[in-house]
Amino acid sequence: MALLALVAFGGLLFDDRVLVGAPIWAKPFKFAVSFVAYCMTLAWMLTLLPRGRRVGWWAGTVVTVTSSIEMVLITMQVVRGRRSHFNHETAFDSAVFRVMGLTIAVLWLAALIIAVLLLRARILDRATAWSVRLASLIALVGTAIGFVMTRPTPEQRAAGDDAGIVGAHSVGVSDGGPTMPLTGWSTTGGDLRIAHFFGMHALQVLPLVVLLLVTLAPRFVRLRDDRVRLRLALVASGTYAALFALVTWQAFRGQALLNPDGATLTAAAAIALLGAGSTWAALRTPNRTETAPAAKEFAS
Template identity: 80%
Template sequence: MALLAVVALGGLIFDDRILVGAPIWAKPFKFAVSFVAYCMTLAWMLTLLPRGRRLAWWAGTVVAVTGLGEIALITMQAIRGRQSHFNNETAFDAAVFRTMGLTIVVLWLAALVIAILLLRARILDRATAWAVRLGSLIALVGTAIGFVMVLPTPEQRASGDDRGIVGAHSVGVADGGPSMAVTGWSTTGGDLRVAHFFGMHALQVIPLLLLVLVALAPRFARLRDPRVRLRLTLVASSAYAAVLALLTWQALRGQPLTHPDATTLTAAAVIVLLAGAATWTSLRHSDGRTAPTTTPESSS
């Protein structure tokens, strides 16, 4: 994936072809970088398992192999100048897209196996245990949002044509319209890729937050209490899940991320207030005792 990211970056520089409103090498580049982060984090999580490592190794291998197959097909379509996702214009394109769908289903099931193993594992540091458990579960939900994208849009169902492009990233507008720089997310309608991206990367964000808490523990007495770190991890995970739900709801209503309405802003404010109150309560209920700082690495 790292090597492919370099190749795709070269494609972005030297290949000026545009497909569905974006540089043709943008998708291989973004997928490669995302898979690098995803697989490295998952590999670290596997080291935390005291038991079931053989099954976890096989599940991790399935994730790596199916991820490789997915990105290979995406790159092949980019080289051909064809749309990789939702493309049923020819029998070959349809077969490629069906194969991509199969690889993602298998990848998701393998990630589910790893999530179950993490849920059952007795990891010494409870904050670390719940950071990796909840991060992996939220990531599974974020990945599953991709399955919603392959469903025909209302406009496609109304046309009654089962060929051509079936499914879309955008809601309420056609793919390829005005979009945000770098991400390519729609600025005129809903875009399910926002929630998809946000949810998938809970796998990195929540454990990283715990690492920050551990790093700050020597300077802040309350963070030395492992119970406080656990409570803050649970608060952060709950807030992350709530934001994921809000982003999904916003996209399904055909609303761009950049133009939230009053309802979306109110819901976001409620999440912020509740998360802030829960954080304050978590920090306040500490006996102030200095406890040994257990890092995620030492718990393995």
């Protein structure tokens, strides 16, 4: 994936073709970079398993193979100058997209197996354990958003068998309209890729929160207590899940990310207040009998 990201970056520099309103190499570049982060994080999570490592190895191998097939097909369609997703314009294009759908379904099942192994695993650090478990569950839901994108839009249903494109990223507007720089997300309507991206990358964000807490623990006494770190990890996971639900709800209502209405802003404010209040509660000072053993253990 890292090598393919370099190839796709070269395509962005030297291939000026545009497809559905975006540089034709943008999709393989973004997918490759995303898979680098996704697969490296899964690989690290598998090292946390005290048991079931052989099952985890096979599940990880399935993720590797299916993601590779997906990227080969996306890149092939770029070279051909054809859409890879939702494309049923020819029998060959339709077959390519169906294979892509099958590989992602198998990848999702493999990721589900890894999530179940992590839920059952006894990981010594509880903050790490719960951040990894909840991150894997949120990522599964985020990945599943991709399946929702394959549903036909009202216009496509009206066209029936004549619809060459079946499915869309955008909600309320057509794909290929005005977009945000870099991300390519719609600025005029809802975009399910936002929820898809936000959910999948819980895998990186939530474990990084725990890593930050551990890094700061020598400087802040409260963070030396593993129970405080656990509470903060749970708050971070709950807040992230709420934000994921919010951007998903916003996209399904056909609303652009940067053009929220009153309901979206109210929900965002509620999440911010609950998150801040929960963080304050999680940081409350334990009594001395609770703190001393934890601080001693952390120091050792």
